[in-house]
Amino acid sequence: KQEVTQIPAALSVPEGENLVLNCSFTDSAIYNLQWFRQDPGKGLTSLLLIQSSQREQTSGRLNASLDKSSGRSTLYIAASQPGDSATYLCAVSGVSGGGADGLTFGKGTHLIIQP
Amino acid sequence: DGGITQSPKYLFRKEGQNVTLSCEQNLNHDAMYWYRQDPGQGLRLIYYSQIVNDFQKGDIAEGYSVSREKKESFPLTVTSAQKNPTAFYLCASSTTGASGANVLTFGAGSRLTVL
Numbered sequence: 001k002q003e004v005t006q007i008p009a010a011l012s013v014p015e016g017e018n019l020v021l022n023c024s025f026t027d028s029a030i031y032n033l034q035w036f037r038q039d040p041g042k043g044l045t046s047l048l049l050i051q052s053s054q055r056e057q058t059s060g061r062l063n064a065s066l067d068k069s070s071g072r073s074t075l076y077i078a079a080s081q082p083g084d085s086a087t088y089l090c091a092v093s094g095v096s097g098g099g100a101d102g103l104t105f106g107k108g109t110h111l112i113i114q115p
Numbered sequence: 116d117g118g119i120t121q122s123p124k125y126l127f128r129k130e131g132q133n134v135t136l137s138c139e140q141n142l143n144h145d146a147m148y149w150y151r152q153d154p155g156q157g158l159r160l161i162y163y164s165q166i167v168n169d170f171q172k173g174d175i176a177e178g179y180s181v182s183r184e185k186k187e188s189f190p191l192t193v194t195s196a197q198k199n200p201t202a203f204y205l206c207a208s209s210t211t212g213a214s215g216a217n218v219l220t221f222g223a224g225s226r227l228t229v230l
Contacts, residue, residue, distance in 0.1 A: 004157070032218070034218070034219075036221075041203075041224070041226070042223060042224065043121075043205055043221040043222050043223040043224045044158075044205065044207075044219075044221040045221075046218075046219070046220070046221075049218055089157060089158070091158075102148050102150075102160040102163045102173060103158075103160075103219060105150075105157035105158040105159075106157050107155065107156055107157040108157060
């Protein structure tokens with residue numbers, strides 16, 4: 001059964017720093033990997049999607065990488081801002097079930113950017 | 116605007132009562148999903164449906180029921196058999212097919228509290 005682990009569970013850094021969030025998964029047979037942002041009491045907002053054939057995706061100050069063979073992904077946030085404070089969730093899509101059988105989520109990294 | 120609407124946003128229930136959470140999407144997505152989120156935990160899949168009139172159990176289906184009579188709607192009933200129903204419930208949808216598989220769009224969530 002797929003398991004997704006996110007490290008660290010919580011992170012607090014001063015504004016302006018670059019930071020890296022880590023995600024690992026146990027089964028490398030995936031369709032894609034997604035990073036989501038969740039604000040308190042809200043739904044999830046998709047940040048980046050990396051298909052299994054890709055190595056990385058970039059959106060603004062965010063860069064996500066995928067090393068499928070080692071079961072790892074990183075989310076790099078450049079020049080962090082207080083508005084980046086949120087919980088960041090990593091999720092993988094398995095190839096079983098036709099690829100539309102839902103995602104397996106990590107528990108998230110709770111990020112606080114200090115002004 | 117296309118999106119997913121969940122209602123109600125907050126719901127209180129007495130023990131022993133069944134409650135139904137609504138999820139409606141106008142994205143023309145074939146697949147829909149229900150997840151449960153507990154504090155400090157990742158999302159866990161309750162049920163999913165890849166097509167109208169068909170649905171599958173996820174990892175934690177016990178005490179829950181769903182229906183998929185229309186493409187746009189995927190209501191979740193939390194029954195009295197669910198022993199610990201207090202949680203944040205998230206609905207999502209996606210297209211099917213390898214390119215769009217499990218690229219989920221989420222609703223804003225419904226918070227259920229059992230009194």
